[in-house]
Amino acid sequence: AQKITQTQPGMFVQEKEAVTLDCTYDTSDQSYGLFWYKQPSSGEMIFLIYQGSYDEQNATEGRYSLNFQKARKSANLVISASQLGDSAMYFCAMREGQGWSGGSNYKLTFGKGTLLTVNP
Amino acid sequence: DTEVTQTPKHLVMGMTNKKSLKCEQHMGHRAMYWYKQKAKKPPELMFVYSYEKLSINESVPSRFSPECPNSSLLNLHLHALQPEDSALYLCASSQDWVGSTGELFFGEGSRLTVL
Numbered sequence: 001a002q003k004i005t006q007t008q009p010g011m012f013v014q015e016k017e018a019v020t021l022d023c024t025y026d027t028s029d030q031s032y033g034l035f036w037y038k039q040p041s042s043g044e045m046i047f048l049i050y051q052g053s054y055d056e057q058n059a060t061e062g063r064y065s066l067n068f069q070k071a072r073k074s075a076n077l078v079i080s081a082s083q084l085g086d087s088a089m090y091f092c093a094m095r096e097g098q099g100w101s102g103g104s105n106y107k108l109t110f111g112k113g114t115l116l117t118v119n120p
Numbered sequence: 121d122t123e124v125t126q127t128p129k130h131l132v133m134g135m136t137n138k139k140s141l142k143c144e145q146h147m148g149h150r151a152m153y154w155y156k157q158k159a160k161k162p163p164e165l166m167f168v169y170s171y172e173k174l175s176i177n178e179s180v181p182s183r184f185s186p187e188c189p190n191s192s193l194l195n196l197h198l199h200a201l202q203p204e205d206s207a208l209y210l211c212a213s214s215q216d217w218v219g220s221t222g223e224l225f226f227g228e229g230s231r232l233t234v235l
Contacts, residue, residue: 110162
């Protein structure tokens with residue numbers, strides 16, 4: 001079963017509008033972390049935002065915010081005031097567990113991604 | 121600019137060649153990673169090094185051989201690759217202490233084509 005599900009293969013948004021990219025996750029761990037990365041066509045994976053499972057407030061980073069609904073196991077990314085440069089692939093990812101004893105604690109599980117296109 | 125530097129950015133090699141991909145970071149991170157990414161797919165973890173020791177090998181074929189000479193450098197040695205190994209190879213690093221978020225810092229990738 002997929003641990004990270006991104007149900008939107010592609011999304012379109014008009015410049016200056018807000019857009020929500022969906023992400024649901026599946027874990028039995030109490031401690032985990034959720035990440036969003038942006039990947040432009042150049043290939044680099046750019047970290048956008050992080051939400052820890054014990055964080056009570058939704059994470060925000062500039063125009064990015066994470067709508068964290070723990071009971072529903074969802075971690076949607078909201079981009080406000082879209083810009084043409086936001087056109088890229090967006091990946092949701094999860095790290096299960098806490099601490100650095102090696103092994104699976106290092107592993108990020110990625111969703112399949114959502115390709116966002118911002119139209120002028 | 122990314123703080124994880126990968127070279128070369130593009131590599132074309134034949135199936136009998138031996139080549140290496142290099143990755144360097146100077147952020148003091150003690151965990152370093154190799155990911156493989158095919159077009160329109162998410163990255164797939166290949167190897168993880170922690171404190172210069174191999175921590176995770178995701179059942180990667182032996183024609184891929186990782187090496188971590190020191191805490192700043194990570195290499196991926198390539199030998200007798202197949203055309204299906206053509207992909208974007210991403211290097212990443214992260215902090216390695218209890219309480220860190222585990223955020224990965226990625227390089228721009230090395231785009232490999234195997235003929």
